[in-house]
Amino acid sequence: SEAFNWKIIICLHFPIECFRSCGQQTIMHRHDCLELNYIESGNGYYIIEDKTYPIHAGDVFIINNQERHMVVDEKQIFMQVIVFHPDWIREEAKQYSCLKPFFRRKSLFSNRVSGDRDETKEIADGITRIMREYKERKEGYQLVIRMTLLTTLALLKRHYETEHELLEET
Numbered sequence: 439s440e441a442f443n444w445k446i447i448i449c450l451h452f453p454i455e456c457f458r459s460c461g462q463q464t465i466m467h468r469h470d471c472l473e474l475n476y477i478e479s480g481n482g483y484y485i486i487e488d489k490t491y492p493i494h495a496g497d498v499f500i501i502n503n504q505e506r507h508m509v510v511d512e513k514q515i516f517m518q519v520i521v522f523h524p525d526w527i528r529e530e531a532k533q534y535s536c537l538k539p540f541f542r543r544k545s546l547f548s549n550r551v552s553g554d555r556d557e558t559k560e561i562a563d564g565i566t567r568i569m570r571e572y573k574e575r576k577e578g579y580q581l582v583i584r585m586t587l588l589t590t591l592a593l594l595k596r597h598y599e600t601e602h603e604l605l606e607e608t
């Protein structure tokens with residue numbers, strides 16, 4: 439089915455947006471950016487393409503720039519949302535591999551990293567730090583955000599490699 443194409447306006451020299459979201463979304467949508475979500479509280483479910491995932495506090499979700507998605511809440515969901523343009527990371531060719539979980543997936547791939555896994559807290563801490571730096575904008579915040587994002591993406595890639603959910607290099 440069709441989805442609303444949400445055009446996210448991002449500054450070219452610093453192509454990332456961070457915000458808190460609460461409440462249910464009423465339409466399936468997609469956008470031209472990659473997305474990381476950290477669920478602070480609430481529960482419900484996430485529809486991402488043809489998969490439905492339960493949502494619980496502590497979960498992390500990753501969504502690529504092609505996937506239609508929406509949140510349906512049962513108890514109001516508060517989440518931290520980071521959207522960023524992949525080219526911002528691709529600038530360093532060596533770093534491109536950390537985007538593998540967004541693009542090089544096996545069919546059993548899960549967009550959800552359960553909050554009850556040991557590694558999820560470290561990933562969530564990275565998302566929370568990015569959110570804080572973005573909000574406070576203290577001296578050097580752009581570099582801190584970029585480095586924290588790269589670290590968080592590397593931890594996500596490690597998780598998905600460990601779970602054997604990514605395609606092998608060709």
